[in-house]
Amino acid sequence: MMNDSHVFHRTAGVVPPRASRGEGIWITASDGRRYMDACGGAAVSCLGHGDPAVVRALSDQAAQLAYAHTSFFTTDAAEDLATLLVRGAPEGLDQVYFLSDGSEAIETAIKMAHQYHRETGCKTRHHVIARRQSYHGNTLGALSAGGNMWRRASYDGLLLPATSHVDPCWAYRHQLPGESDSDYGLRAAATLEAEILRIGPDNVSCFIAETVVGATLGCVPPVPGYLRQIRDICDRYGVLLILDEVMCGMGRTGTLHACEQEGIAPDILVIAKGLGAGYVPLGAVICAGRIHDAFVAGSGSFMHGHTFVGHPVACAAALAVQREIASRDLLANVRLRGAELHQALSDRLGDHPHVGDIRGRGLFLALEFVEDRAAKAPFDPRRRLHRALRDTAFDRGLMIYAMGGTIDGQQGDHILLAPPYTIAPAEVQQIAEVLTDAVVSVF
Ligand SMILES: Cc1ncc(COP(=O)(O)O)c(C=O)c1O
Incomplete structure (x- = not known):
């Protein structure tokens, strides 16, 4: 029309x-x-x-205080939401950085990993490894990490050069006849190890993957044990593991975080979408306490930030969303x-x-x-x-x-x-x- x-x-x-x-x-x-x-x-x-409870929380917060820049203030809404998220987060994840959507949160996670390595004395780790047929967002860093060729094609020449892609874990198309889940999981995970060795372990900053691949593959969970292998490989080479649960997280797969069903915790977990449930635009990065500690002991400041980080109305609405999900x-x-x-x-x-x-x-x-x-x-x-x-x-x-x-x-x-x-x-x-x-x- x-x-x-x-x-x-x-x-x-x-x-x-x-x-x-x-x-x-x-x-x-x-x-x-x-x-x-x-x-x-x-x-x-x-x-x-x-949902009336969310609408009420949102309007109450707007009436009380709609906005306060985070270089001056924190707010109850941001503090309470961060506390609630850390309580429900996989073990070791301890600090929350709020953003306005999934792409911003992915950018933040990639930059946080990059600066973390510098805070801990390694200046060479900048390479980002992700998987083919993944989607991590449409801002340039997130699009560079994404492995969907159709989405990348229009921005040829503009994407970050220090990114590369390994195989997804997709049993329907890649598991061989007669191959067990664990053998297939090992084979798929081995492509990450091979890529880390090709790039040189001291050059690799992070590996980023959707726990359950959403938009681009259509709800593909990993075979049992695959992410355990991925976790071990990342640990072996000092590569940070970023799990993108923008789409599959916050309860969508039946547990609050999809990685709970895999029995592993990432170093950085990225959430959005269901966090604010559409009542507000909101994303977040939940990082390991040791990552935050490195910033505190190092330069003291993350070279990052956006105007609407920790927006009180967004945090208040998300807090109400998460309370509704839990209480019901x-x-x-x-x-x-x-x-x-x-x-x-x-x-x-x-x-x-x-x-x-x-x-x-x-x-x-x-x-x-x-x-x-x-x-x-x-x-x-x-x-x-x-x-x-x-x-x-x-x-x-x-x-x-x-x-x-x-x-x-x-x-x-x-x-x-x-x-x-x-x-x-x-x-x-x-x-x-x-x-x-x-x-x-x-x-
Ligand atoms: C897995 C995943 N990561 C990141 C994003 C980007 O999120 P947003 O569209 O909120 O920027 C999406 C969006 O669909 C997504 O599915």
Whole structure:
């Protein structure tokens, strides 16, 4: 639709429907149409829309004190949220740096790792290793770390040269027939060790990975033991491990942090999206106490900072979000409803000739589509299948997160579901029903 909008929209010149109200899992547009938000936008709205406790906390904080620059003040909201986050964080993580979104938080984590090495006397460690087909954000540092070739292609020449990429851990496509999970995990992790040795261990600052890969691969968890191997390799070579849980963290997979299910702790954990649940833009870096100690004992200041770091209204809203999730035991609902949704999708679409894989954890699920199930052959990308699926579902009032380039940035199609943690059993069935209808209709 073209009109007189002055907003630079995602698809330039194309104005999407105007969202005017949100309630629970529903968004209502200005023309009265209702859409079921089965993907939380982009795995953001984990409490659903219009939660009164969060709205109250947000407006109370705005009335009391909307903003105080962190070079002058700290606030109760920032202090209380940091304390709550550290209490729930994996062992050893002790200090929180607040940002305004996931990309800023990833930039911060990369820079924190870089400066940490300098504070501890190593000036050569600057190289960042990440994985192919990962996504870490759209600012230049985060995009440089990201391994999705399609997203990187437009910025050729502008990305950081000291980055490189190793294999993801993706059993559906890379585990060999007859290969055990542990052998596959070892083989995938070995690509990191080989890359560290190629670059030279004294030159590598950090390895960054999504615990469960979100947007670009579609909810791919690691095989058991893979991240344990990664942790050991990082320790062996003094490389900091950054886990990006911007999308998969803060309860989305059924535990507060996805890495809890892997039995490891990173040196730096990055969170965003579900932290503020869409009520406010907020991201955070939670770092190990020893990293913070190095700054205190060293230069005393992190050469970093943004105007809206630790914004009181954002912190107050996130504090209310996290209290709601804990007091209503919503992670139990994530596990229960997640299992139901997985089952409902498998029942309806598990045998569909073009559904190659149904995967994920908790309320973080994806379907990968293939032309040929046996060969796992993708559709011709020119067909833009994921777009057709998204548009068809949207026409039926269902919001799903659809992405192409699953395999190599070009080929492959998947769709991702990430409904609110508050979802009811009937809504789970409704998502499966409408999605099935959309899939059948597209094929
Ligand atoms: C894993 C991951 N990291 C980082 C980001 C960037 O976050 P933001 O879009 O809030 O900048 C995203 C966004 O989708 C993400 O999924």
